[in-house]
Amino acid sequence: MGANASGKTELALHLAKKIRGELVSADSKQIYKYLAAGTSKPRGQWTQTAGGKAYLVDGVPYHLVDTMDPRSSYDAGAFVKDAKSLLARISAAGKTPIVVGGTGMYIQALWNGLDPLPGADASLRKTLAETARKKGKEALHAELAALDPKAAAMIPPGNIQRVMRAIEITKLAGRPVSQLWSGSFFNALPVHLGKFVFIKWRKELLNEKIKSRTAAVFDAWADETAALIKRGYPSDAPGLKSLGYPQMLDFLSNKISRAEAIHAIVTLSMAYAKRQNTWFARYKNALKLEFETFADYDTEFLSEKIIQADRPS
DSSP states (O other): OBOTTSOHHHHHHHHHHHHTEEEEEOOTTTTBTTOOTTTTOOOOEEEEETTEEEEEETTEEEESSSOBOTTSOOOHHHHHHHHHHHHHHHHHTTOEEEEEOSOHHHHHHHHHOOOOOOOOOHHHHHHHHHHHHHHOHHHHHHHHHHHOHHHHHHSOTTOHHHHHHHHHHHHHHTSOGGGTOOSGGGSOOOTTSOOOEEEEEOHHHHHHHHHHHHHHHHHHHHHHHHHHHHTTOOTTOGGGGSTTHHHHHHHHTTSSOHHHHHHHHHHHHHHHHHHHHHHHTTOTTSEEEEESSGGGOOHHHHHHHHHHTTOOO
């Protein structure tokens, strides 16, 4: 686990080859079909295997990617159900499941469970999304603060999806969402069930990686977004609300320049990376791999370090 552009997938793939592993994605964006450049989905190929059809990346099965239509919604509850089934299946086959991703909510929910909360309300979600579009994320966060100050203090304004969900739950349940949180969700990770690894880059290096990656994939990102719109996908499809796609749509509509789009996406990506690092830093019992220079990132050395961690000497 770690921030975007931290090299999670590359390291997980290398590790999988060493220990006969299969990857299970904990990424809320890579689940979507047709979204690759903007989600950093690794290039793979759907292949028929003994266990059925699988998305293979360099020969390694990579589950929960490239399966959902961008018009569909996918949440932590669905992820937990799918991931638990996959973990059991992979283990039963004598292989090692490796959960990899940067969506902290998914990882937390998988290991510590979810509180029973009201389901989604499409009409209410649409209204909230319209508020965010017309008045801005700050106005939406202010609405949450009026309904539930405690929840607003815990959810940053920039995390629009979580803000909307908190407002949605509060209105549907008729009581503040913070009163429905049991607290068990934030328990420490159960290290007796597996090894947990947090990849952490020095801020300046990670920002440099984010800038480089955004510039490198921008044209492909623009092409895939344009192709989706051409195929009839609405601009407000859940998949196209993923980080960077709204800015790409503005660029394709000539509302902003290429330079402005890149700047906006980089800024949002850096802010998201900061939130990811803050989230994962709470896991004091995870193995922390910190990189002060680009040379520190060595997949062979790091894979061995993960394998050897907590082994009796």
